[in-house]
Amino acid sequence: MNVLDKRSLGAGLGAAVLACAVLPVVLPPYWVYLAISAAISAVIMQSFGVIVGRAGVMSLCQMSFAAIGAWVVLRLNVAEAPGGFYLWLILGGLAAVPVGVAIGLPALRIRGVNLAVVTFGFAVSTDIVLNVNEFPGAKDLTMLDRPAPFDTDGGYFVFCVIVFTVLAVALGMIGKTRLGLSWYELRHSERSAAAHGISVARSKLAAFAISAFVAGIGGGLLVGQLSLVVPQNFAMGQSLALFAVAVMIGPHHPEGAVLGGIFGAIMGTIMEKVSLPQDFGGVLFGVGALLALRSGLSQTDLTRMRKREAGARKLLKAAEDKKTAEEQAAADGATVDGKAADGKSGTPAAPLVVPAAPRPAGDRTPLLTVTGMTVKFGEVVALDAVDLTVPEGGVVGLIGPNGAGKSTFIAAVSGFVGYQGAVELAGRPLDRLSPNKRATLGLRRTFQTTVIAPELTQYEYLTIGAGRRLTRAEADELLEFFGCPPGQVPVSIVDAGSRRLLDVAAAIAARPKVALLDEPAAGQSAAESLALGARLVAVPEAFGVSILLVEHDMELVQAVCEEVTVLDFGNVIASGPTGEVLEDPAVRAAYLGAADVPAS
Numbered sequence: 296m297n298v299l300d301k302r303s304l305g306a307g308l309g310a311a312v313l314a315c316a317v318l319p320v321v322l323p324p325y326w327v328y329l330a331i332s333a334a335i336s337a338v339i340m341q342s343f344g345v346i347v348g349r350a351g352v353m354s355l356c357q358m359s360f361a362a363i364g365a366w367v368v369l370r371l372n373v374a375e376a377p378g379g380f381y382l383w384l385i386l387g388g389l390a391a392v393p394v395g396v397a398i399g400l401p402a403l404r405i406r407g408v409n410l411a412v413v414t415f416g417f418a419v420s421t422d423i424v425l426n427v428n429e430f431p432g433a434k435d436l437t438m439l440d441r442p443a444p445f446d447t448d449g450g451y452f453v454f455c456v457i458v459f460t461v462l463a464v465a466l467g468m469i470g471k472t473r474l475g476l477s478w479y480e481l482r483h484s485e486r487s488a489a490a491h492g493i494s495v496a497r498s499k500l501a502a503f504a505i506s507a508f509v510a511g512i513g514g515g516l517l518v519g520q521l522s523l524v525v526p527q528n529f530a531m532g533q534s535l536a537l538f539a540v541a542v543m544i545g546p547h548h549p550e551g552a553v554l555g556g557i558f559g560a561i562m563g564t565i566m567e568k569v570s571l572p573q574d575f576g577g578v579l580f581g582v583g584a585l586l587a588l589r590s591g592l593s594q595t596d597l598t599r600m601r602k603r604e605a606g607a608r609k610l611l612k613a614a615e616d617k618k619t620a621e622e623q624a625a626a627d628g629a630t631v632d633g634k635a636a637d638g639k640s641g642t643p644a645a646p647l648v649v650p651a652a653p654r655p656a657g658d659r660t661p662l663l664t665v666t667g668m669t670v671k672f673g674e675v676v677a678l679d680a681v682d683l684t685v686p687e688g689g690v691v692g693l694i695g696p697n698g699a700g701k702s703t704f705i706a707a708v709s710g711f712v713g714y715q716g717a718v719e720l721a722g723r724p725l726d727r728l729s730p731n732k733r734a735t736l737g738l739r740r741t742f743q744t745t746v747i748a749p750e751l752t753q754y755e756y757l758t759i760g761a762g763r764r765l766t767r768a769e770a771d772e773l774l775e776f777f778g779c780p781p782g783q784v785p786v787s788i789v790d791a792g793s794r795r796l797l798d799v800a801a802a803i804a805a806r807p808k809v810a811l812l813d814e815p816a817a818g819q820s821a822a823e824s825l826a827l828g829a830r831l832v833a834v835p836e837a838f839g840v841s842i843l844l845v846e847h848d849m850e851l852v853q854a855v856c857e858e859v860t861v862l863d864f865g866n867v868i869a870s871g872p873t874g875e876v877l878e879d880p881a882v883r884a885a886y887l888g889a890a891d892v893p894a895s
């Protein structure tokens with residue numbers, strides 16, 4: 296846990312203790328009652344925080360999960376089950392979990408508005424079922440008695456704050472795990488998550504399960520407040536209003552959940568005081584949610600990000616100063632291929648090195664073997680029986696003009712696109728495996744368009760990529776090796792070129808057998824591209840990772856790749872040692888144009 300987290304935890308616990316000590320004493324009884332409602336709403340908000348705020352799933356049925364928690368608590372109360380309220384509360388949360396998983400299943404195939412409709416459908420069904428079947432104890436008014444010492448309103452407020460705090464700490468800890476970080480990645484790009492070996496299905500279902508548990512606890516707490524609940528307490532309109540608050544405020548951060556809880560609980564009273572209809576509060580939430588959806592970030596995300604960015608800019612500045620000094624020293628001593636580094640903002644020191652000479656292919660063991668790879672998109676034959684091998688410890692290139700099929704090749708080999716043919720990694724056939732399974736077996740890839748969650752720091756992104764918690768030293772070594780900004784710097788202020796390098800670093804962090812890199816030099820200056828080349832050449836020895844490089848930058852390809860395969864209209868038109876292939880008249884004619892090929 297870093298210093299910032301400890302500070303936030305201290306501040307959060309301090310605020311909770313203060314609220315418990317002061318509010319029940321100074322507030323009039325009605326406001327203490329409202330404070331309980333706010334604390335319970337804050338708990339339910341945390342369930343939105345997991346599924347909406349972190350995983351980015353549009354779930355409109357959280358109050359239905361809360362209703363399940365409430366139903367179980369009341370049922371156990373009527374049955375006078377052993378264990379008492381505390382145990383019943385947990386059982387209510389647990390009872391919501393399988394339902395959460397069941398509702399999460401459609402999320403594996405559909406997303407966005409369609410998924411929102413499915414979850415809303417569940418909310419409507421729950422509404423109907425609840426209205427037809429009363430809650431246990433409603434008929435004969437079997438009320439729930441709050442347990443001592445939390446039996447007074449003031450005491451129950453303290454209990455609700457304790458439950459909120461325990462959940463907030465637990466969710467904060469989950470948020471730091473790879474599962475928690477993967478939710479942020481899912482929110483922005485499911486394919487990136489899969490490429491990092493994350494099971495999208497498992498990760499989404501876990502988010503549904505945990506959010507349902509938290510909502511179930513919230514429902515049970517509501518029973519403790521009201522002694523008996525009615526269907527209207529869990530109406531679908533409630534889910535909608537709280538969803539809007541969640542999107543607007545961002546309850547995946549505790550301060551957002553508290554704010555959301557307070558808004559949710561007191562908005563009605565405020566509207567009444569200013570003589571506006573109560574529903575007007577919902578309209579305000581809806582407008583706020585629309586604004587947040589447009590920017591893609593909630594209010595607490597933005598506030599936290601600004602804070603983090605302010606601190607990180609100093610680190611970036613220091614890195615830039617260091618880079619300038621290194622460039623100056625290098626410029627005093629030598630130039631690279633006659634070109635000067637351009638000092639692009641936000642990119643830290645890229646060592647100005649002359650690229651390593653290509654190494655002979657030798658008789659190395661084939662590590663990745665692709666045979667007869669054919670991919671068709673309708674009438675378009677994107678790949679036609681392509682063979683390619685990446686040897687152990689090798690860096691090989693895949694080049695070709697725009698539309699030749701290079702990205703399709705990477706997509707097919709990594710399991711994102713269906714194909715005919717065979718892919719073997721270290722002798723193991725991969726053809727029936729999903730992208731995330733291929734990734735966990737040691738086949739990583741990067742994308743031409745890099746999508747990295749801006750909420751993450753670079754350290755956190757490396758953790759996702761590595762599939763395990765890296766030591767600070769390991770992470771720093773990787774970032775330095777690839778010339779990325781310091782690890783604490785949030786992705787939100789890292790420039791596009793550096794994000795690509797970070798993506799490569801994250802792929803290598805997992806120490807896969809083979810990394811498929813799709814145009815990693817795009818967005819880099821000429822000097823940065825050459826520096827990247829020197830790094831890629833060193834990757835097999837430094838990290839034990841072989842590389843397939845897709846690039847348009849011929850100087851980089853020539854400097855880095857011992858062998859190269861050329862595609863044109865999905866067909867291999869040449870393959871072999873880089874120098875020979877680039878001299879091939881067929882390659883020059885079909886693809887490069889003589890003027891583009893640097894003399895070797």
Ligand SMILES: Nc1ncnc2c1ncn2[C@@H]1O[C@H](COP(=O)(O)OP(=O)(O)OP(=O)(O)O)[C@@H](O)[C@H]1O
Pocket residue numbers: 672675676677695696697698699700701702703704743
């Ligand atoms: N999802 C898709 N649906 C239909 N056609 C596709 C799809 N993806 C790629 N293609 C087609 O397959 C062919 C190969 O495209 P691909 O993106 O693999 O080429 P590329 O060599 O990576 O090009 P570039 O260098 O521009 O990235 C192109 O004709 C492209 O239009």
